[in-house]
Amino acid sequence: MISFSVTHTSDKSNARRGVLLTPHGEVQTPAFIPVATQATIKALPTFLLEETTTQMIIANTYHLHLRPGESIIQNHGSIHSFMGWDHPVMTDSGGFQVFSLGFGKDFHSQKMTSQPSYDQxxxxxxxxxxxxxxDGVTFTSYIDGKELFLGPQESITIQEQIGADIMFSFDECPPPFADHAYVKTSLQKTHRWAQHSLDARKGTNALYGIIQGGRYKDxxxxxxxxxxxxxxxGFGIGGEFGSKKEDMTTMLSSIHPFLPPQKPRHLLGVGHLEDIPLIIKEGVDTFDCIVPTHYARHGYAFTSQGKIDIRKRIHQDSQDPLDPSCSCRVCSHYSTGYIHHLLRSHEIAALSLLTLHNIHYFHSYVADLRTQIEQNKL
Ligand SMILES: [Zn+2]
Incomplete structure (x- = not known):
């Protein structure tokens, strides 16, 4: 079980400071939650993850069900002992991955890059x-071609076996290019599945319901x-909000009056650096996103000067850290010129160093926003 308390609400917005207490420790909120799809942050061993000041991670039910399978994780005790991480863990329901296999593949879109043409x-x-x-979704495993079924009952059982501190209810994640009638029918299913997810829970793991509804305010x-x-x-907010950045904040502010203030809220899959203050001002407590780890593996560092391509020749002779104001171990040990050299030499250590720095940078950025909330500046 979890408990959540709001310690301060800003005078200026719906932003709030809180503490989320889980069986594996506490999370100071608002907090960025790095994505550990396959029970690891890509390119970063768990003991180095502790260097990033990460408080909680989110792992992926769909991927872990396919490989290695939840029983192997359960035989280790839980995902915490499996991956050597004695801190809080969330698991998503698997819904998003299953559904992005469907219409997502048909329309060649992914959440981060989609430029949907609507109403298809x-x-x-x-x-x-x-x-x-x-009752759920039948799909084919990308690993061995086996036909599999995932519904609310299966999703909750898998998440309990993985041993997540916080689980999510199984939802249909409608494609961004779905029309109003499709999303309305899909929503009725998601709502039935929410109740089925609650009914399926046997243990004491916390369970968040997911609010869907696509880009339609009603x-x-x-x-x-x-x-x-x-x-x-607690409550997750999932899916797409529309084609413009403002659509997300408009939607968050329209659902805000319905959210019980005493329960935590998690925004699924949103967290470009420029989005973070906006979503926090709408009362979001935690959010996950692949942005810092994804860009690290493509050679980019997030810094106070913006997102920088470290492969560029201009960094070849730099003896400065990635960011002079960053207190991470990478910035205190290595120069930008060294990391540039590793990238140019295709040394995989470069990806670990950039991943460590980027996650640390995101956490520092959010820690600063937590202070701003306490001072009623955000
Ligand atoms: Zn750093």
Whole structure:
């Protein structure tokens, strides 16, 4: 079980400071949650993750179910002992990955890069690679081609076996290019699955319900009203909000009145650096995103001067750290010129160093926002 307390709400916005207490320790909120898809942050061993000041990670139910399988993780005790991380862990429900296999593949889109043309997916449409039924989704494993089924019952059982401190209810994540009728029907399913997810829970792991509704304000509000009426421990906000950045904040502010203030809120899959103050001002407590780790593996460092491509020749002779104001171990030990050299030499250590720095940078950025909330500046 978890407990959550709000310690301060800003005078200037809906931003709030809080403490989330889990069986594996506490999380000072607002907090950025790095993504550990396969029970590791990509390119970063767990003992180095502790250097980044990470408080909680989010692992991926869909991927861990496919490989190694939840029983292997359970035989280790839980995901904490499996990956050597004695701190809080969230698992997503697997819904997003299953559904991005469907319409996502059909339309060649991914959450980070999608430029959808709207209203292509209509009510009753089925994606090619999976079958969405009343009780869940039938799909094919990308590892061995086996046919698999995932519904709320299966998702919760898997998440309990993984041993997450915080689990998410199984939802249909509608494609960004779905029309209103599709999202409305999909939402009814997500709402039924929310109740089934609660019914399936056997243990004491915390469970968050997920608010969906796509880019439609009426459906988002309907979903917020219904999901918050159920006895969840917290609430996730999922899916797409529309094509413009403002759509996200408009939607968050429209559902804010429905969210019970005493329960934690997690925004799924959002966290470009420039988005972070905006979502925190709308009362988001935790959020996960692959941005810092994804860009690290492509040779980019986040710094107070912006996002920098360290492979560029201009860095060849630099003896400065990636960011002079950063207190991470990479910035106190290595020059930008050295990391540039590793990248140019295709040494994989470069990716670990950039990943460590980027995650640390994101956490420092959010820690500063926590202070700003306490001072009523945000
Ligand atoms: Zn650094």
């Amino acid at each position: 997916v209509r009510e009753g449409a089925q994606p090619k690679l999976l079958t969405i039924g009343e 459906l988002r509000e309907e979903s917020a009203r219904y999901i918050t009426s159920l006895p969840f421990d």
